[in-house]
Amino acid sequence: MNFDLTEDRQMLADTLRRYLAEQYDIETRNKLAYDAPFHSAEKWSEMAELGIAGALVTEENGGFGGQGFDISVVFEALGRTLCPEPFLGALMASRLLGAAGADQESLVDGSVRYAVGISEIDAPYDVAFTETTATATDGTYVLNGRKSAVYGGQVADVILVVAKLDGKLGVFSVKAADANVVGYAMIDGAGAAELVLDNTPAELVLTGADAAIQDALNAGRLALCAEAVGAMEATYEILLDYLKTRKQFGVAIGKFQVLQHRTVDLLTEIEQSRSMVVGAAAALGDDDAALKIAMAKNLIGRAARQVAEEAIQMHGGIAMTWEYAVSHLAKRLIMLDHQLGDTDHCLTEVMNSYAA
Amino acid sequence: MDLTYSDAELAFQQEVRDFFEANLPMHISDAVRSGAEMTGELYQEYHRILSAKGWLATTWPKEYGGPGWTPVERHIFDVESSRYNAPRIVPFGLAMLGPVIQKFGNDRQKAEVLPRILSAEDWWCQGYSEPGAGSDLASLKTRADRDGDHYVVNGQKTWTTLGQYANKIFCLVRTKFDGKPQEGISFLLIDLDTPGIEMRPIRLIEGGHEVNEVFFTDVRVPVENLVGEENLGWTIAKFLLTHERTGIAGVGISMQALEELKALGRSVKRNGKPLIEDPLFAARVARVEIDLEAMKITNLRMLFQAQKQGHPGPETSILKIKGTQINQEIRDLARRALGPVAAPFPGHVTDGNLVLSPPDSQNNAARYFNNRKTSIFGGSNEIQRNILTKTMLEL
Numbered sequence: 150m151n152f153d154l155t156e157d158r159q160m161l162a163d164t165l166r167r168y169l170a171e172q173y174d175i176e177t178r179n180k181l182a183y184d185a186p187f188h189s190a191e192k193w194s195e196m197a198e199l200g201i202a203g204a205l206v207t208e209e210n211g212g213f214g215g216q217g218f219d220i221s222v223v224f225e226a227l228g229r230t231l232c233p234e235p236f237l238g239a240l241m242a243s244r245l246l247g248a249a250g251a252d253q254e255s256l257v258d259g260s261v262r263y264a265v266g267i268s269e270i271d272a273p274y275d276v277a278f279t280e281t282t283a284t285a286t287d288g289t290y291v292l293n294g295r296k297s298a299v300y301g302g303q304v305a306d307v308i309l310v311v312a313k314l315d316g317k318l319g320v321f322s323v324k325a326a327d328a329n330v331v332g333y334a335m336i337d338g339a340g341a342a343e344l345v346l347d348n349t350p351a352e353l354v355l356t357g358a359d360a361a362i363q364d365a366l367n368a369g370r371l372a373l374c375a376e377a378v379g380a381m382e383a384t385y386e387i388l389l390d391y392l393k394t395r396k397q398f399g400v401a402i403g404k405f406q407v408l409q410h411r412t413v414d415l416l417t418e419i420e421q422s423r424s425m426v427v428g429a430a431a432a433l434g435d436d437d438a439a440l441k442i443a444m445a446k447n448l449i450g451r452a453a454r455q456v457a458e459e460a461i462q463m464h465g466g467i468a469m470t471w472e473y474a475v476s477h478l479a480k481r482l483i484m485l486d487h488q489l490g491d492t493d494h495c496l497t498e499v500m501n502s503y504a505a
Numbered sequence: 506m507d508l509t510y511s512d513a514e515l516a517f518q519q520e521v522r523d524f525f526e527a528n529l530p531m532h533i534s535d536a537v538r539s540g541a542e543m544t545g546e547l548y549q550e551y552h553r554i555l556s557a558k559g560w561l562a563t564t565w566p567k568e569y570g571g572p573g574w575t576p577v578e579r580h581i582f583d584v585e586s587s588r589y590n591a592p593r594i595v596p597f598g599l600a601m602l603g604p605v606i607q608k609f610g611n612d613r614q615k616a617e618v619l620p621r622i623l624s625a626e627d628w629w630c631q632g633y634s635e636p637g638a639g640s641d642l643a644s645l646k647t648r649a650d651r652d653g654d655h656y657v658v659n660g661q662k663t664w665t666t667l668g669q670y671a672n673k674i675f676c677l678v679r680t681k682f683d684g685k686p687q688e689g690i691s692f693l694l695i696d697l698d699t700p701g702i703e704m705r706p707i708r709l710i711e712g713g714h715e716v717n718e719v720f721f722t723d724v725r726v727p728v729e730n731l732v733g734e735e736n737l738g739w740t741i742a743k744f745l746l747t748h749e750r751t752g753i754a755g756v757g758i759s760m761q762a763l764e765e766l767k768a769l770g771r772s773v774k775r776n777g778k779p780l781i782e783d784p785l786f787a788a789r790v791a792r793v794e795i796d797l798e799a800m801k802i803t804n805l806r807m808l809f810q811a812q813k814q815g816h817p818g819p820e821t822s823i824l825k826i827k828g829t830q831i832n833q834e835i836r837d838l839a840r841r842a843l844g845p846v847a848a849p850f851p852g853h854v855t856d857g858n859l860v861l862s863p864p865d866s867q868n869n870a871a872r873y874f875n876n877r878k879t880s881i882f883g884g885s886n887e888i889q890r891n892i893l894t895k896t897m898l899e900l
Contacts, residue, residue, distance in 0.1 A: 273845050333861075336851075462877070462887075466664050469881065471712065479874075491844065
């Protein structure tokens with residue numbers, strides 16, 4: 150056993166953390182995350198040049214990473230600074246394109262921005278209930294339906310859409326320019342889109358795509374778990390500093406035992422979360438990946454809520470303000486749970502694994 | 506023991522229902538139901554409707570122009586007004602300053618202040634907390650120095666809720682600088698158009714403008730605006746915090762929010778079925794409904810106790826702690842129920858006409874975040890536990 154990062158990954162982590170710390174102080178981040186287009190095209194390109202997109206893509210697909218620990222290193226760093234760049238879409242698209250053996254050069258160099266459309270309003274986390282349909286006409290395809298919460302969809306060039314073709318799940322590529330894409334800022338910052346498909350032309354990427362979609366979901370969930378750990382640690386550091394410096398009743402509030410014990414509980418949950426990310430990263434691509442990653446997302450969904458709510462409560466009013474970074478970290482920690490399967494959905498997946 | 510309403514109480518319930526049916530404008534109840542940020546105009550419109558009926562000062566005795574309701578009648582009004590999606594009554598003049606003036610004010614103050622609260626002419630806000638004095642309120646530093654027949658006020662207040670709509674503010678100020686901090690505090694009434702006052706907005710976590718900072722620079726306040734005796738303001742502050750606490754169980758609001766949550770659970774789907782049939786979600790809803798069922802009775806028991814002894818006791822801190830926990834849990838579930846479509850930031854959608862989530866749910870995430878305040882304001886739940894430790898456990 151060895152719990153150290155390889156030298157390459159450590160370098161990647163250091164480079165990315167340094168870049169993000171310089172580029173995304175909280176004021177800059179909030180401006181980018183809440184003003185259209187809800188990210189920075191310039192910084193996206195710079196990060197692609199640093200090799201961040203490439204780190205999410207396997208070597209066989211033209212990248213230089215794509216393993217669980219590459220994903221966790223990148224997203225943990227993104228989470229610390231609440232970086233609003235649409236890497237989740239790139240990661241999940243890469244998994245789907247990889248399954249199809251499609252070229253990913255433009256994804257790796259960041260010149261084409263990808264997003265993935267899976268969720269629907271009546272099938273938020275459960276892809277089997279997808280209602281969007283694909284129809285073949287003269288060798289091409291058209292899609293009908295609606296996809297909600299397409300992360301990064303507001304600036305995507307290409308959206309990979311999960312749709313049913315003859316009752317079976319497939320993946321189709323839609324040019325954003327051909328579709329009705331309604332972008333928005335999310336309440337925790339960064340952008341997403343509602344994708345309205347009305348006889349929208351599409352290209353077939355994959356049929357019989359269940360396994361590939363599950364792999365993309367696994368990778369996406371792992372990314373969110375790692376992002377949560379980064380955001381939890383950033384929150385924890387600010388909280389600890391506040392406990393040491395904020396004085397009430399003549400002493401630092403960190404002297405109050407009730408706050409000490411609750412902070413220790415947060416430390417414990419963050420350590421447990423980090424372990425789950427390690428376990429999930431190691432499992433990505435294995436047969437039990439879906440189960441291990443669902444476990445991680447359930448635990449981290451619970452831990453993230455506890456960290457967010459307790460950090461606000463222990464700070465008091467200051468953490469309820471837009472001016473204070475903890476409010477934004479807390480929003481991200483809570484809203485992460487709404488992406489790609491929440492705590493209850495993931496718990497159900499674990500429970501379902503007990504059936505014979 | 507008898508938990509049923511008497512005939513008179515049932516008649517009162519019907520009267521309240523008839524009143525809301527006939528008098529609550531749709532644009533106000535729609536705004537409340539949607540969870541959108543309320544404007545001062547909507548609040549005032551509602552206040553005037555209640556004022557015309559004589560129902561604005563729900564907690565005031567008849568001698569001061571209140572309806573003189575019993576605890577049960579107040580409970581009925583609370584539940585019914587929430588059920589009809591009426592706004593909350595802005596508490597600063599009615600629930601807070603009113604009782605203070607009735608108990609500590611002189612005859613002139615009673616004559617000047619109370620009628621203008623009753624008629625909704627004055628909008629009072631609260632100047633209590635300061636950047637360095639939150640939970641430790643007694644360490645407040647805003648000072649009032651005597652200069653002839655005026656006090657000269659300098660300092661800063663914060664978390665002044667809805668202060669942007671107010672024309673008056675009641676403040677705790679320091680008038681003595683030696684001795685115990687609690688002993689040098691006075692309670693002052695200040696006109697917000699006095700020169701030297703500046704109000705600045707604080708933007709909250711969900712983006713709304715609900716609270717403010719208030720800066721005082723050489724603000725001259727007539728000494729007759731002192732309520733009670735100089736340096737005895739802490740007694741008033743404590744009295745007022747107890748009053749602030751009694752309405753804070755929020756039973757009516759939680760009951761209505763729970764009904765809306767169940768309706769949402771029936772309208773959205775998970776795994777091909779209504780979400781409310783998902784055992785994990787249903788268990789979460791059931792647990793909070795059970796807590797609320799207990800809280801309804803706890804609230805009434807404590808209201809009766811308060812009426813019997815003439816004032817609310819320290820055990821009302823229990824109402825604040827548990828009441829806010831229940832309300833926050835319901836708001837958590839209303840956010841959770843939406844899944845991914847909880848994400849859009851209201852007002853930041855490029856095509857505002859496209860419906861992204863079920864009706865009246867677009868603010869569910871914002872509401873959840875905003876409601877984290879309830880366990881912090883009015884004496885944080887930690888402070889409430891300290892009060893209970895001291896008074897009930899006697900530790």
